[in-house]
Amino acid sequence: MCYPRPDYGIIKYVQLTEESHQEFTPYWKELEFTAWMVIIFYAGVFPGILIALLVHEHRAIVDERETPITRATGFMHRHFRPQFWYFVVVHIGRKLFLTGYAIVFSLDKPGSLLQLVWALNVAISVMAIEVQVRPFRRLVDCYSSLISSLAIIFTLTMCTVLRCSALVEDLRESDVQESLWKFLEFDLGQVSATDDH
Numbered sequence: 001m002c003y004p005r006p007d008y009g010i011i012k013y014v015q016l017t018e019e020s021h022q023e024f025t026p027y028w029k030e031l032e033f034t035a036w037m038v039i040i041f042y043a044g045v046f047p048g049i050l051i052a053l054l055v056h057e058h059r060a061i062v063d064e065r066e067t068p069i070t071r072a073t074g075f076m077h078r079h080f081r082p083q084f085w086y087f088v089v090v091h092i093g094r095k096l097f098l099t100g101y102a103i104v105f106s107l108d109k110p111g112s113l114l115q116l117v118w119a120l121n122v123a124i125s126v127m128a129i130e131v132q133v134r135p136f137r138r139l140v141d142c143y144s145s146l147i148s149s150l151a152i153i154f155t156l157t158m159c160t161v162l163r164c165s166a167l168v169e170d171l172r173e174s175d176v177q178e179s180l181w182k183f184l185e186f187d188l189g190q191v192s193a194t195d196d197h
Contacts, residue, residue, distance in 0.1 A: 061085040084135035094126045120156040
């Protein structure tokens with residue numbers, strides 16, 4: 001593999017051919033530690049503090065009383081109807097899952113079909129909840145959120161289709177038994193004809 005000179009330091013590991021094992025580079029270990037600290041703080045501690053503040057002041061938010069904390073956390077709840085003060089937690093959860101936590105599924109195969117399917121399930125579930133409860137104060141915010149959710153679902157669906165087609169191409173290039181191909185390329189007309197009998 002060839003890397004541009006500035007990227008030499010971020011190579012994950014070096015293949016040692018003599019001893020036939022891999023050794024992590026020291027700079028990669030430093031970067032990995034820093035990355036985990038950023039992830040823990042940004043995706044765990046920081047949202048946790050904001051959610052704790054919301055939970056602490058939820059009575060004031062529902063009663064629409066202004067306090068210093070409700071004023072400071074207004075960016076999280078003022079767009080929602082008071083009884084849905086917690087809905088920002090659903091949005092934060094969806095964003096964190098789609099941008100990071102979906103990687104937990106199939107860690108050994110990044111970009112796997114399982115990761116895409118889980119992400120698609122979460123995106124569809126959140127959109128369905130939003131459509132059902134209509135948490136936003138303004139109608140324009142409801143439509144904006146719906147359009148955003150549909151765009152996410154469309155993107156994930158296209159990624160799933162592309163991933164499936166890549167898997168099928170991999171199967172075509174490998175030695176797969178003829179019976180499996182007959183199963184994969186069945187004739188829909190034959191299936192509907194057998195259903196009628």
